Amino acid sequence: MSTFKELKSNLQPEYSYNWKLIKEKDISHKQLQAEPSLDFLDKINNKTTKPRCQNIDLIVPSKKRTRSQQIQLEQFLNIIGSQLHDDTMSTSLSRHSNEDIRQETENDNRQFERNDEKRQFRIQEFIKTEKSYVETLKTLVKYVVSPLKYNMQQKNCVLNTFKCHKIFLNIEQILSVNEKFLQDLQNNSEFGLVCRQHIINFECYRKYLLEQSEAQKLHAKEFKTNQVYKRFLSRVKDQSEFKRKRLQDILVEPVQRISRYSMMLREILQLTPEEHSDFRGLKIACEKAKEIATMADDDPTKTATMFLNLYQAIKDSPCSLINQKRSLVAHLDATEIHRVTNKPTRAVSLFLFTDKILVASRSCIDAKEIDLEELLDNTATTTSTSLFNKNEKALKFKGWADIESIELFDGISDSTFILTATNVQETKKNEMSNITSFENYFYKGPRLFSVIAQTRLKNSNFLEKVNEFKNVYQKTRALVKQYEVQDKTYYRVWKGVPTFCNVYNPDSYVSAKYKNDSAIIYVDDDIIDTEKLFARSSYLYNPWIIGLIQPENMKGFRFNICTRMNFTRSSINKSNDLTIDFESIFWNNMLFLDQSLKRSVEFAAHSMLKIQQATNSNNSRPRSISRSSSIPSIGKLFHNNNDNIPTKNIIKQTQKRVPVHHSWSSNNSGICEN
Structure with a gap:
């Protein structure tokens, strides 16, 4: 059975220094006099010893706890802070969401008319036209599609497999969903519910709408050049069910029908009171029909489109930029400052994603800020092409990296900040490092950025821009360390310093790609395998500071800290004002040691x-x-x-x-x- 004392003993070989807790109410480092001889480069390096926030890993063993044990754990988590939730959204998606809200508002301002007779007539008209539409599709499949597909693989076929599928697309699938729709419309009196249940299945129309233009072109070409195909269609057109309709007119009916759904359902909705059982179903069905008819994209498609546009706009960017699991969190236009001469080097745009930080240079040092909305909404290639036909690409890829490996520091002035590599992902034995040529930009040294040069002429609050970017970067960097579903992130501010605490169980901590320099173990578990948690083979990647927290039967917590290096107290501004408050002792010591370590x-x-x-x-x-x-x-x-x-x-x-x-x-x- 692992006790608190035994756990300390197990950590002793690597963490041989026991830190005697300081109990002053306020702990701060003695202010060192500025070194006048430091050149600009050393001043930048000096800034990278003063992190803007503290990051800690908390390891909480998974176990069934008694009620009192669970209460004490929750008490400690309250000391850690409040849980931080990932509420980041891609820039383009949040913009589309706003459009959706406006659309809903417009729909709510409908012109309601109470006329039950007229409403019933519209419903019957809808069912009647649906029946006629389904009969037309059945005729097409019975006399044209099925016979052509039956012999499409034969030597003397009318149309080969490719042409047959290219002209008729997924018309049989559309017939199937509409037959079921019609059957329920005729047998069920709940019109709104039936519409809602079936129109969500009309996603199959997207493929038909997308490829219909090419299908019509191929049909026209075959009708003109393929005499066997032409004679075949002339014969089937004489069938009474065709009602002398031309094939090209029938092929376009699904396109027309999906557009009419939205119009017809909207008319019925205007005749339906909100308290009616049909109302909600009709509203959802109407919006879905309109979405399909206008080829409006769902969220995954919007994300893919946004990243495709970004990929096309940034020259030399990696193709892995297009990733459905990634979102764009923030964007900032800035000027990169030379780290030795303190002069502007290039105009850049920084893109903060949920997992990466990307830097792209703009055409020249005086380049205007990019219009992000235009860049991301560039669904047609014409705009992006126009950007690149002016002998200058709007953006050129410079580098990107995992945000866990790149830390953000305050710059030389309030309007500047530094991004520099401080960590790498641990590689297993016989594995190559995952650092690629795309990361070289960051691994060549600290990068200093200024925002004032980009905003001076606009009289905008550039300091607010910088601070907002710094804060969201720190938050995103902490959230991305939730590698498993059960991982959590807590946040609080202590002595003006933001602290992010990533909470893991032992297994998820071991498998975490990036670990923080300080770790806390919550000790109320029978067995804690410290050799597994802090393997000696991973010495370079293990934390420097380990705190042990043990609940003591609802009486408080026992706290111990052991470290890999010897921290002294000579730099502390000592005070005679002592405290026995656990929260203050815990955070004062963790913050002091973290700052001492980074210095x-x-x-x-x-x-x-x-x-x-x-x-x-x-x-x-x-x-x-x-x-x-x-x-x-x-x-x-x-x-x-x-x-x-x-x-x-x-x-x-x-x-x-x-x-x-x-x-x-x-x-x-x-x-x-x-």
Whole structure:
């Protein structure tokens, strides 16, 4: 039986430092004096040691808990924060949703007329025309489609298989759904319910509507050039059921019928009071018929269309950009600033998806902001073609990466921010790194972006734009770490610092693609396999800080922290004002340790080593360290803080590899901007 003490002992080999909890009410780092000798590049690196938020993993074993155990767990979760739900929607889909709302509003403003006799007449007219329509389709299938399909694979066939399917499409499927519809209309008095139940099955009309134009062209061509086909149609036209109708007129009837459904049902709806049992069914059926008739897309189709338009608009973008499971969360036009010269490099557009961050450059440094709505609504290729026929592509792909691997930091000023690679996905034994050429843009070093240059002439609140993008980026980055259905994300703010806590059970934590640097284990389970949770083979990817929380029979919680490195208290602004409040002790210590970790050279060197190993696994050719990205330049950032001095082995290890977390590539001149 695993006890709290035994669990601490099991963690001891790797997490050998026990942190003595600080109980001051307010814990903050001593403010270090600014280093005047830091150049612009080192100032950027310095910013990447100060994260905007804290990220923690909480591991809660799955088990059947007693009522009191469940109450204590919920108490601790309340301390963690409130559950964060994924309410992000793709930009295009939310825009379409607004259109749907407006459409519903328009429908609600209908002109109601109370006339039961007229209403009944319209219903009978609907059924009568439906019967005539079904009879026409049955005649077509009986005398034309079935005979042609019967001999289409024979040597002397009238039409081969391809032509037969291309002309008549799925007319037999349409006949089948309409026969069932007619049967229920004739045998069931609940007109609205029948319409609702059957018209949702009319999705088969989409294929017919989409391909009808080509079908008519092929029919006309065959009728003109294929004399056997022409004679066959001349003979069947003499059948009395055809009523001397031409085939091309019959083939267009499904197109006309699906359009009439919307019109006829709307007329009946205007004669139906809202309290009538038919009303809701008629309204849904009317909207669905209109959606099909106008070829309005459902949500998955809208998503695919949006990403297809985006893919076509961004030159050199990866084809994997088109993904039904992905949504566009936010977009921001900005200027990338050179990380050494502090001068504008290129105008860019940043696209934040639910799983990726993508950067595309615009045509020139003074390029106008893109019209995102026009870009995404570009359903016809004419607009995108016109964009690209001006000797300039509106957008050109620069790079993208998993947002779990790219962290956002505040920039040098309020109008700037930094995106830089801080993590990589753990690869299994004998596997290649998943870092591809598309990620190279981010793994060459921190990227500084400014928004003020894009909005200065518009007198818009550019600071609000930047802050909104920063906040939604942090939220999306936390939510994407819900890798399994049962995974959850909690959120709260402590001492002005946003904290995101990803909650896993032990199995989902082990399989999580990206893990945070701090982990909390909720200890009320009989068995917790720490070797499985923190495998030594995954040393580079294991957390630095582990907290243990044990409920104590409704009396509170026992709290312990163990770490992989020795954190000292010399940088604390000490106070004589102590607290025994568990919530304050918990968050003050977790926040202080997280900030201390990110400020340490040991952590920076560790991050460089991890990312360098991943990038080198796809590149057998070794690369040298640039002058500007060497370890001594990083050391300058910390020389006033002697709490965490990296060991000689770490420095020696890191100097053999290209540092990424605080560096970028350089050519012979020492600077290379990609």
